[in-house]
Amino acid sequence: MKMNAYERLLQKSREIVILSSATAVLGWDFETYMPPKGMNLRSEQGALLQRILHQLKTDPENAEIIKAIQSGHKHYDAVQERNIYLFKKEYEEATRLPESLVSDIAKQSTIAVTAWKKAKSKKDWSLFKPELMKTIELHKKRAELLMEVKGAKTLYDAMIDDFEPGMTQDVITKVFDELKAGLIPLTKKCTDASSSLDTSYLSRPVPIEVQRKMAFDIAKFLDYDITSENAGGRIDETEHPFTTGYYDDVRVTVHYHENNVASALYALLHEIGHALYEQNLNPEWKYQPIGEAASMGIHESMSRFVENIVGRTEEFWKFYFPKLNQITSNKFADIDLMDFIRSMNIVKPSKIRIEADEVTYSLHVIIRFEIERDLMADRIEVSELPQIWNEKYEKYLGVEIENDSEGVMQDTHWASGLIGYFPSYALGNVYDGMWLEKINSDIPNWRENISQGDFLTVKNWLVENIHRKARLYEPNELAMKLTGKQLTAKPFIEYLNDKYSRLFGL
């Protein structure tokens, strides 16, 4: 039976998707259980699979398929059109990059990460600077080659498009300016209001075994199945929490700190938020280009919705505080519930992004975005980064950076070559504000359900309105379809103002 062009497209995609998912399992194993000596073999496996994946994506047959589809007179529905668009975009991007550049970028990434680690541990920016410059040059070259295919107007737009398709630095600048205008004064108010709060009890030791039980609780609450005979998830332990997988096999990891039970709890809420998204993409689109997450920003909106919008509410803690005391032998039974909830929402400007609270987090991200944007447009130079970084931290967060290891060198992203990724984190918050406004109107009593331990109402809403949409729309378009609004930070700012007024009587 001869397949038509569209069927061939689906078959080709299927192979790409399945091979990617196999590669993800190797990545998971690398982080969890691989014996340390296996490192080189794993690199070889990874590089080979990437090469095969690249061959699949650039197969000349793909061009024939696209041509046959475009020259035919068959009518395609919206889903099929989207699959064709995504398949073609992937093919064009992959073929546009010479293998030598791809390989140079991969090698430079290893070199730069090694230099970054050393520079960070020695607090010596000069050790990292030359490698960062080379990394940036390579990524600029890459972006230049992709600009046309991506329809990007600037190099940085082409970089952003890798993570947030269709998004531009102009749109982000506008929204982040809104965000900044709201967050800077709010940070000041919240910091003052929450500074007198005693949160020392949060470091009371909770044995890792008990925290593992808590992980089961959280998974059950979120309807993330890790125990049944048909379970599609699992929770393992790694240095840094992450989520990986595809539809029926999506795994999260967590790191338990005996003296910081909240850390694992919020990491679990966050990662399972990611996992639910991957598990609940439209099953009809499995193995198709469209059957993927819409963007990193939308992904982050899903994890941060569960972590913050749900997990830092009064209602979540009304439900979970008694349970937490139950499994921890009343470790926090002497603490007033409202005080406990406040301590989960404390605002304290800090130097380190990954330790930031819900209010200041976006400001950390905005600093990185502004630097990337200006760097890619040659408005600033790499050598100026430490100074600019420190000035922005002083200006936006009122924080004084003492050395570059806690400053410009704190994140691994730039060393790894992830330029254009940072905005996703704060876009996640922006999207969340928009989702929240809509869910408040669709399901006015959703918070009450949470206080009764029922997350399903919220989950079903997320599944129906976001997860199931998968990659049918560009992220901005998805937000517009769902909320009827252009991207705006206003709902997120309002949400924070409301919450903090209520909690701290601002």
Add this chain to the structure above:
Amino acid sequence: MKMNAYERLLQKSREIVILSSATAVLGWDFETYMPPKGMNLRSEQGALLQRILHQLKTDPENAEIIKAIQSGHKHYDAVQERNIYLFKKEYEEATRLPESLVSDIAKQSTIAVTAWKKAKSKKDWSLFKPELMKTIELHKKRAELLMEVKGAKTLYDAMIDDFEPGMTQDVITKVFDELKAGLIPLTKKCTDASSSLDTSYLSRPVPIEVQRKMAFDIAKFLDYDITSENAGGRIDETEHPFTTGYYDDVRVTVHYHENNVASALYALLHEIGHALYEQNLNPEWKYQPIGEAASMGIHESMSRFVENIVGRTEEFWKFYFPKLNQITSNKFADIDLMDFIRSMNIVKPSKIRIEADEVTYSLHVIIRFEIERDLMADRIEVSELPQIWNEKYEKYLGVEIENDSEGVMQDTHWASGLIGYFPSYALGNVYDGMWLEKINSDIPNWRENISQGDFLTVKNWLVENIHRKARLYEPNELAMKLTGKQLTAKPFIEYLNDKYSRLFGL
């Protein structure tokens, strides 16, 4: 820089080996940690990787490389010649099989295993018989296509060659007849001598946690590194123990039974015996065709050497008995050491191969070999199998089979299409006898070292004489080079006679 033909051969092999090793990681994950719902995705991943592997093996460029090497006038050393031979053999075998047959065999394997599971649980041979017949037909067709390339004289020889290259049913028949002639009377004597032994204490419960500590002990004793920063191994838990991996990442699994501590202990000795082999193949040959185990029989000889020849000696228990009592809070402190050692060597003919002792084990295997051999030569028919099986069990082991689930349907091998694999198990014992004779002469005091907890002397001998040889020789040739003898069961029979005389005063 242009590569010469031999360099191209090494590069092609490298890809095949690395992709196989990646596939093995997915197999390990499937057995250990994969969420159950991930089953279908994993099958898809496995099938795709097999397809890609097949493409790599049958790449027309491989034929060009072989031709260029053969038509050139370059001199190759023994290692290079062997690499060329193995590369060519793999290419010719892979190209000889039509894709449709490979795919039919894979599908039939799934169908037959499913039917076998059902038939076994219902004790109904008639449910399995038709599927077994189809499986055999497909494998006969496959063997027929491979006979020429493999230089096999019979269909069954072609099947054996998959697992024991160069071995034939005639050689095996001769050696197994020797083995049978020695083992049948020995079984009788040992059974009588050990029948009065009370071994009920072996079922004393030892908590799984304690058995996990024992696993660390055993790994340490065997120099199987699972703990250091450069560890290349690990121990996980699965239904059935197995070993998988490549050089620097070789993992074993075990199943702990609270009421049978000896089960996990011997499974660990066995699997780590396999693992040491894979870890200690010649590192210079990594990623080359020659850098693999010599055969399944040699592999089995490595696992059974550690399990039986080392692990069932008086000397091993002189070393480990006090330690076992230490970690089990003196669970067996009231047992006389010699009685304990005897109980580790008890002989009792049984119906089930995987529960068999060191003496009767080979008889179980010989029964399967004789049936396979005669079946492939059309001297017997599938419908006769239950009857023939039961007669042989009666004749060789004096055991009466009551139903086909504990008889002809006990193993999964035939359902999976593993025809020609069984002989490897008993060949492992035969090789072990030959290794033992040689090590006794090379290192007369090796047993004394074991009693002092020093396995390294033995390990180094195995590494130097067998592991490091990897696939330089065909298995039979390896045995000849090392011992100067043709394959013979005599040393194994002598070893058993000696041991059992000493232990039970036969």
